[in-house]
Amino acid sequence: MSIEVKVPVLGESVSEATVGQWLKQPGEAVALDEPIASLETDKVAVEVPSPVAGIMGAHIAAEGETVAVGAVLGMIETSGVATSPAPAAAPAPAAAAAPSAVVADDAAALSPAVRRAVLEHGIDPATVKGTGKDGRLTKEDVLAAAVAKQAAPAPVVAAPVPVPAAPTVSSDGRREERVKMTRLRQTIAKRLKSAQDTAALLTTFNDCDMSAVMAARDKYKDVFEKKHGVKLGFMSFFAKAVCLALKDFPAVNARIEGDEIVYHDYVDLSVAVSAPNGLVVPVVRDVDSLSFAGIEKAIAAYGKKARDGTLTMADMTGGTFTISNGGVFGGLMSTPIINPPQSAVLGLHRIEDRPVVRDGQIVVRPMMYLALSYDHRLIDGREAVTALKTIKEAIEDPTRLLIDM
Numbered sequence: 001m002s003i004e005v006k007v008p009v010l011g012e013s014v015s016e017a018t019v020g021q022w023l024k025q026p027g028e029a030v031a032l033d034e035p036i037a038s039l040e041t042d043k044v045a046v047e048v049p050s051p052v053a054g055i056m057g058a059h060i061a062a063e064g065e066t067v068a069v070g071a072v073l074g075m076i077e078t079s080g081v082a083t084s085p086a087p088a089a090a091p092a093p094a095a096a097a098a099p100s101a102v103v104a105d106d107a108a109a110l111s112p113a114v115r116r117a118v119l120e121h122g123i124d125p126a127t128v129k130g131t132g133k134d135g136r137l138t139k140e141d142v143l144a145a146a147v148a149k150q151a152a153p154a155p156v157v158a159a160p161v162p163v164p165a166a167p168t169v170s171s172d173g174r175r176e177e178r179v180k181m182t183r184l185r186q187t188i189a190k191r192l193k194s195a196q197d198t199a200a201l202l203t204t205f206n207d208c209d210m211s212a213v214m215a216a217r218d219k220y221k222d223v224f225e226k227k228h229g230v231k232l233g234f235m236s237f238f239a240k241a242v243c244l245a246l247k248d249f250p251a252v253n254a255r256i257e258g259d260e261i262v263y264h265d266y267v268d269l270s271v272a273v274s275a276p277n278g279l280v281v282p283v284v285r286d287v288d289s290l291s292f293a294g295i296e297k298a299i300a301a302y303g304k305k306a307r308d309g310t311l312t313m314a315d316m317t318g319g320t321f322t323i324s325n326g327g328v329f330g331g332l333m334s335t336p337i338i339n340p341p342q343s344a345v346l347g348l349h350r351i352e353d354r355p356v357v358r359d360g361q362i363v364v365r366p367m368m369y370l371a372l373s374y375d376h377r378l379i380d381g382r383e384a385v386t387a388l389k390t391i392k393e394a395i396e397d398p399t400r401l402l403i404d405m
Contacts, residue, residue, distance in 0.1 A: 003052050003076040007067050010041050014313060016068045017041045018183040024056040030076060037073055040183040044280070044311050054078040064180065117142040188279060195340050200376035203335040204384050208392045210351050210366045213237050216398055228293035234348075235271070236295040238323060240401045241394035242346060243267050243288040245387040246321060251379050252387045253320050255341040261378060270319035270339055271299055274329075275306040281339055282311055283319040323348065333369045343378045346391065347371035 010017055017039040024036040035047040036056060057075030061067050117123070117139050128145045130137040168176050181189070195201070217232055224232040246253040246267055254263045269287040273280055282302040287295060305311045322339045327350040336347035347370070354367045372388040394400045 001078045002057060003054070003078060005036065005048065005051060005073045005076060007039065007069050007071050007073055008046070008048060009069055010039070010046060010313065014041055014069070016066055017046070019061050019063050019065050019067060019073070020045055020182075021063060022059055022074075023047075024050075026056050026058060028056045030054055030056050036076075039067070041313065044313060044316065045184075045309050046312075048073060050076055052076055052078055111139075113139045114142060117146075191340060192337050195337050198340070199338060199343075201338065201373060202376045202381070202384070203371050203373040204381070204388055205333070205372075206370045206388050206392050208368045208370050209356070209396050210234075210368050211396075212398055213395055214351075214366060224293070228297070230293060230296045230300055232292065233296060233299075235299055235323070235325070236292040237395060237398060237401070238346070238348065238391070239269055239284070239287050239295050240292070241391045242269070242321060242323065244394050244401065244404065245390040247288075248390060249379075249383045249387040251383055252344045252374065254378060255320070255343055256375070256378055257341070264320045266320070268318050268320045270316075270322040270342070271302065272322060272324040273303055273306045275311070276309065280306055280311055280316060281319065281322060282306070282315045283317065285318075322346070325349075327351065327368065334371060336371060336373045338373055338375060344372060344374040344384070344387075346388075347373065 007017060018041075020038040020040040022037050024030055024034075030036060030050045030053065032051075032053045033049045036050050037048045039046045039048060054076045055078075057077045059074045060072045061074070067073065114137050123142050123145050125137055125142075128137060128141050129135075130141055132138040132141070168178065213234060217234070217237075221232045224230075250263050251261070253267060254261050256262075266286055267288040269284045270281045271284060273282060282305070284290070284295065284298045284302070287298075290298070302311070302315065305315065319339065319342060322336075322342060322345040324336045324345055325348040326334050326336075327348050331349050332352070333349055334347050336345045338345045349369045349371070351366045351368045353364050355362050356365050356367065357363075358365070370388060370392060372384055372391075374384045
């Protein structure tokens with residue numbers, strides 16, 4: 001019996017995706033809920049699980065192909081029929097051909113329990129000697145074969161040699177290589193260009209003395225981690241400082257929708273995170289009501305999901321303000337681009353010792369440049385500059401975060 005594997009619902013307003021990679025090839029055993037393919041949407045990569053246990057059948061959609069929600073991706077064979085390669089696959093040379101994966105020579109000869117065990121463990125019944133009546137296979141025969149298969153040393157297979165994209169040669173003899181942009185990278189490009197074309201972007205800068213925050217972190221980091229099970233980082237301080245500023249300057253936390261301004265009485269903080277497939281921006285909900293530990297735990301959880309490629313559409317939907325930390329990569333200063341439909345983004349940068357004047361004396365302090373990019377259509381310069389100054393003052397004197405100053 002052939003079971004269709006269809007493109008699942010991918011989230012609100014998402015109607016299509018690109019087949020990123022087939023994780024199972026025709027003829028390979030597939031367990032129930034085992035990922036068989038990955039799909040790339042505008043924001044995340046989504047794994048498609050198998051709806052049944054069986055053998056991977058034909059790939060209906062090829063890698064790189066755009067598929068709509070509900071479209072058939074491929075087939076899973078659950079009967080005793082050997083599967084054949086996907087139509088687009090090139091035939092292997094006779095000397096290197098591997099035997100086809102066979103579920104059963106005669107499906108009717110296998111009991112339901114034996115058939116289930118065969119599918120579950122990927123055993124070829126033709127290679128197992130049956131001990132049941134008339135030489136039939138029993139479930140115990142299959143389980144014993146599965147144990148033996150696991151115990152056997154893995155065959156030595158030469159590592160596949162990656163095939164580079166066909167290079168092109170320019171008129172002066174230099175080589176170039178063309179690689180198709182991933183769907184995620186295409187979306188990032190469109191959104192960033194749209195932000196530049198639509199918003200009246202402007203950036204204001206300030207510098208921030210990190211001495212007080214660094215001293216507080218050094219003093220409490222061990223106790224904090226022991227109590228809450230998460231490290232105390234700088235991001236929670238900045239998140240709290242941002243909430244303080246947005247409370248005083250609600251336009252920085254607003255958005256333009258048509259000819260209206262939408263103000264929010266909450267802060268859903270988008271935190272830019274570097275993932276293997278590009279920059280992603282998960283959202284920490286109601287960050288204004290979270291504790292320092294709650295903020296650090298949420299950010300740490302999103303960081304892990306980004307690295308593992310398990311972020312969902314819901315994780316990145318919404319957001320009223322963004323913090324982007326280029327300092328982790330060594331950036332000294334930048335002009336971050338807003339994340340539409342948001343109207344502002346705070347850019348953090350690396351901390352470095354610099355000479356500054358304090359009480360008429362030149363001293364060395366750990367300094368960080370802060371950058372606030374904003375949509376000048378909605379946010380006036382006075383609001384942007386004062387909001388950034390509020391963030392700076394809260395970081396330089398963290399007591400302000402406790403007494404709402």
